Amino acid sequence: MVRTRFAPSPTGYLHIGGVRTALFNWLFARQHGGQFILRIDDTDQQRNVTEALQPILDGFRWLGIDWDEGPDVGGPHAPYFQSQRADRHRAAVEQLLRRGLAYRDYARPEEIQAERAAAESEKRPFTYSRRWMAQTAAEAAQWENAGRQAVVRLKMPRCGTCRIRDLVRDDVEFQWDQEQDHVIQRADGSCLYHLASVVDDFDLGITHVIRAVEHLSNTPRQIFIAEGLGYTLPAYAHLPYVAEPGSSNKLSKRKLDKYLKHPDFKQLYEHGLRIAQLVGHGTTAETFNPVIVDFYQTVGYLPAALLNYLLLLGWSLDDKTEQFTRDEMIRSFSLERVNKAPASFDPAKLWAFQQRDMVALPTAAKLPLFLPYVQRAGWAAGWETAAVARTVGQIAQAAGDRIKTAGDILDYGEFFCADNELSYDAKAFEKRLRPPEAAARLQQARAALTSAEPFDAAGTEAALRRFLEETGLQMGDIVHALRVAVTGKAVGLGIFDTLAILGRECVTRRIDRSLQMR
């Protein structure tokens, strides 16, 4: 039985790179009919774990990455919080101590630091002298009488080779003598990450450890711990990290300002920002950041599009397949085809995937996605529920592929605002309504439209075309002025769809108003 895991720290946000790692773990488990486990690597010091965990769980749920065991769903290996497994960790430390694979160390931090500094100044690799090591009770008592406190360190081998079989990178070798005697337990008895992680992975029956490559150099010490404890080793797969747009540095949530200098990233961000502001979502870098999954949920991306994009960030099936349904992903995924080199996050490509999926969605499926945005923006206030739904449906239909994310429905405020509150784009007004001939033409077009029957897209078009034929004008001579008059904007939906959605009374009122404002 394949069992994989993703083990986030409750940081309050879900990093896009973390999602990719989780996705690969999830796909691998699902493909093999195995299980995907969510374990929370919290520590005792952390406060508000529940609160900081929520965005992470929400993110996974939104994406449809489900876990078989973990927070909220429980499971036979509970608890799934690292902080609650401390007794297991301590027992493991005791065992390593008994087997002579770890020792109590009474060095003071500054003493270790001094050794390290000395090694550095002599330009030789640092190896701890083990001067304050205590392997017997007598030695320990001696140091303790001197007022010292012990941590537990791994007693690492000082010769030989550690060979790691990696499912992504084949064999990788490390020399044991390069490894430090890492601390695995603090003086207060709390255990450190590497020890805890290895013990938990074993206890949870993890068969495949699939994680980011930054853990590759940590693997020897984990193997040492696992073997010391008599565990059978899991298979390892180290994924490349997700890099910044246009660079090979690791993508980081803290560098938003820097990324905003990248044109595509900036565009992605600013598009989202407009929507977030309209719905009153917070927009600090902490919560609103394209490096964090929450961003895409807020702006109204489709989970399938994000997942599909992330899948192809470091993995490919062949030389042409780009589109995957969830089932196809599960069927096609393989660790062997994961790339070794880091992959840059490309906002433009993500955007293309999103657009492709949104276009493919039937209007009926878009409606429930769009409606909440109109409601949150407060535009539905005073409207009957059915009327809002009808209007949003009409806009969705008429807008077609102009709406790329669900939040883009908020580009069409002109259909929800009162006639006397419609604002006009200043440039468009000057260009289309100010010219002397505009008023007369608009006046005539108004007359032609008033008699349109029925007042739908086809009816208004027929009426307007009759009018053009009579006057010898071209379509271009009137539609621009008409659009500005009824929407206040230079760009928008097809003009006849626009007229139909607004309705006869609204259209005539708005034309009259625009003429008055000249």
Next chain:
RNA sequence: GGCCCCAUCGUCUAGCGGUCUAGGACACCGGCCUUUCACGCCGGCAACACGGGUUCGAGUCCCGUUGGGGUCACCA
């Protein structure tokens, strides 16, 4: 700095010794369509980091150089 990893168009990638005058996708640049915008369609630009080997033959194998990255915590 030590150790480890990585290296094909701007970006994501295909390529596992000959089928590569290197394929696809996104972006970009032209053009067509068109009532604006968007979509769509057609076309174009664009890469094997460098140097040595091995081989009849190298993007593909080996070594080195360069470059990039990761990691060296009583963080996770």
